[in-house]
């Protein structure tokens with residue numbers, strides 16, 4: 001059986017512009033980028049730039065002309081620059097593009113006016129080029145959904161995204177954390193079948209066949225496919241009623257996990273675009289995944305499919321209960337400091353379960369501290385990786401120094417929860 005969360009990829013890119021895959025399926029691009037990032041800072045400026053000296057604190061809005069004349073110029077804002085890791089540029093489409101230190105650059109020009117984000121219609125037109133011919137788009141208040149499946153299915157997904165968006169903002173506002181309207185339209189792609197989705201996913205990672213969907217912090221796009229399989233089964237042009245569609249989805253045993261995956265990935269996209277988290281910021285995986293699992297709960301009895309914010313996640317509660325039978329004494333400390341637990345096939349299910357439980361516990365029992373912790377981490381710019389000690393220190397400084405007591409309280413709460 002496909003374990004979507006276990007095999008979920010790329011929704012939690014962490015580290016200094018690192019393109020890490022949760023399941024460890026790094027593709028060639030990732031390997032190449034990692035190698036390039038390890039090289040020294042060797043930006044080559046043209047004579048014009050050199051005449052003024054390379055201004056590493058330079059213009060916020062720039063255009064880069066590459067020495068490779070085949071590579072198109074790149075316009076965007078400098079998010080971060082670092083001699084070791086290179087430059088991180090945000091384009092008007094909202095993509096984050098890493099420029100390795102070894103990249104040969106002919107010229108960097110300052111652009112006087114502020115960068116204008118691409119509007120919804122333009123970004124839809126660009127995104128449709130990534131889908132098979134004949135694909136369509138629809139826009140909601142915050143999302144641009146590009147799809148080549150039925151209008152009904154696309155609309156249902158879009159409504160699900162919007163419902164979660166508003167629910168998340170309302171939830172955090174009640175906790176004292178005011179989030180922002182996204183600067184860029186949030187782009188979601190929905191392919192008509194899994195084969196097309198897998199083909200598309202190869203640009204980001206290998207192993208798409210084991211997933212239902214993913215969000216990538218670099219492209220800022222969410223991608224999934226029609227989970228109903230209705231397209232291709234019904235004759236072309238058949239109109240599908242919303243009730244029929246929902247019935248088809250919700251009647252399946254795997255429905256809860258499939259819908260939870262859509263919600264989980266949408267949650268990542270919303271978190272990284274509303275200021276809850278900083279894209280490519282240095283977040284321990286337990287936190288990013290904890291937030292997404294906290295909001296992912298599906299409800300196959302509701303017409304929208306979302307159970308709402310902060311409900312008990314029955315699936316992950318089962319995972320953590322199972323894990324508790326043989327939980328190591330240092331489990332909490334390892335969860336806080338070791339992302340590897342999420343990447344290894346034999347430990348990831350327990351790690352997801354435990355991070356959901358920890359997030360649930362902290363949000364319920366220490367909401368002010370949790371919000372303060374989020375605020376502290378989001379202030380850190382990309383490209384500043386913290387080590388295990390720093391992660392532990394951050395946690396203890398926010399939630400108290402007595403980790404053993406916190407762990408006992410956490411286990412007691414998890415043991416007593418009734419789904």
Ligand SMILES: [Zn+2]
Pocket residue numbers: 008011012264268288289292
């Ligand atoms: Zn995730």
